[in-house]
Amino acid sequence: SLPEGFKRHGGVLVPMSTRATLASGVTGKGTELVPAGQGELIELLRAKAIVLALGARLFTGFTGPVEFPKVTAGGNISWMAENPGADAGDSDPTLGLALLTPKTMIGVVPFTRQLLNQASIDVEAFVKDELAIYHSLAIDKAAIHGKGANGEPTGIYKALEVNAKAFGSAIPDIVGLMDMIVAVADRNADIGTLKFLASVVLAGRLRVTQEFAGTSGATIWQGNLRDGSILGYGASASTQASKTMTGSEETGGVEQALIFGNWADLLVALFGQMELVVDVVTRKKRAIIEVASYQQGDCLPRHGQSFTKATAALAA
Numbered sequence: 001s002l003p004e005g006f007k008r009h010g011g012v013l014v015p016m017s018t019r020a021t022l023a024s025g026v027t028g029k030g031t032e033l034v035p036a037g038q039g040e041l042i043e044l045l046r047a048k049a050i051v052l053a054l055g056a057r058l059f060t061g062f063t064g065p066v067e068f069p070k071v072t073a074g075g076n077i078s079w080m081a082e083n084p085g086a087d088a089g090d091s092d093p094t095l096g097l098a099l100l101t102p103k104t105m106i107g108v109v110p111f112t113r114q115l116l117n118q119a120s121i122d123v124e125a126f127v128k129d130e131l132a133i134y135h136s137l138a139i140d141k142a143a144i145h146g147k148g149a150n151g152e153p154t155g156i157y158k159a160l161e162v163n164a165k166a167f168g169s170a171i172p173d174i175v176g177l178m179d180m181i182v183a184v185a186d187r188n189a190d191i192g193t194l195k196f197l198a199s200v201v202l203a204g205r206l207r208v209t210q211e212f213a214g215t216s217g218a219t220i221w222q223g224n225l226r227d228g229s230i231l232g233y234g235a236s237a238s239t240q241a242s243k244t245m246t247g248s249e250e251t252g253g254v255e256q257a258l259i260f261g262n263w264a265d266l267l268v269a270l271f272g273q274m275e276l277v278v279d280v281v282t283r284k285k286r287a288i289i290e291v292a293s294y295q296q297g298d299c300l301p302r303h304g305q306s307f308t309k310a311t312a313a314l315a316a
Contacts, residue, residue, distance in 0.1 A: 047240050068300075070302075145257070146299065163187070165311070192264040196233060199238075199257045223235075265301055270296070278291050
């Protein structure tokens, strides 16, 4: 009805309030009229590959197993009296072989033909880039935590002759950290690129823990978490170093990974190139394309003695 006293002069009466207002943010009332724009792709927050940054050496182009001759024990020198009654003993060194063998990494990403046709980005290029990242993080993680079984390389935490320091289910203290350094030096391995690697959680704890309890002195970890120092040696943190360990295994526990050593003694090898296979046949009846990636790699601590791993180290 018209308001009291209102006189019509032609035109259309528009009410000042309505329950059916068109709006860009209301489904059925205007959202459908607003085209969706396409922004840039928001990348995943990922772990940072760390072992090469610490000084590990990368070898590429191998096509088959590679043997490294290795001196495993030295000989002895004999002191002799004048005109001895027996010959001096032999001084031959003992030799062995260290081996890098191809171990296969595989990644598979399926996507639909409809996505390939409709996506605003190059889906195939995106998938290939993602697989390359997966491979680089996989070999990096294996160099630290590889089990040496079920096709995995043997990482530092499982390698032979690596020194071990047990922290008794406690936060590492300055004495225990020095023990890790001394263990390497005591085996004549304190040369090269000597650095600590810690889980991010443990590094954060060490950054706020005093070197000597009950004092206001320096903290154990100095500097930032990516490029810090402990007892004068470089120290870096990465989520590639596990925060869910029990002993030397990633088992979902609460112990933290911590390694000190000469990272130049860690060899990382890639055999051939990463191969990509685009399969449009296997799942063709479901209109699905698969991109599979294949690469072979391995890692080898030249001397296990060049590293000390922490066990039973906690961050709380």
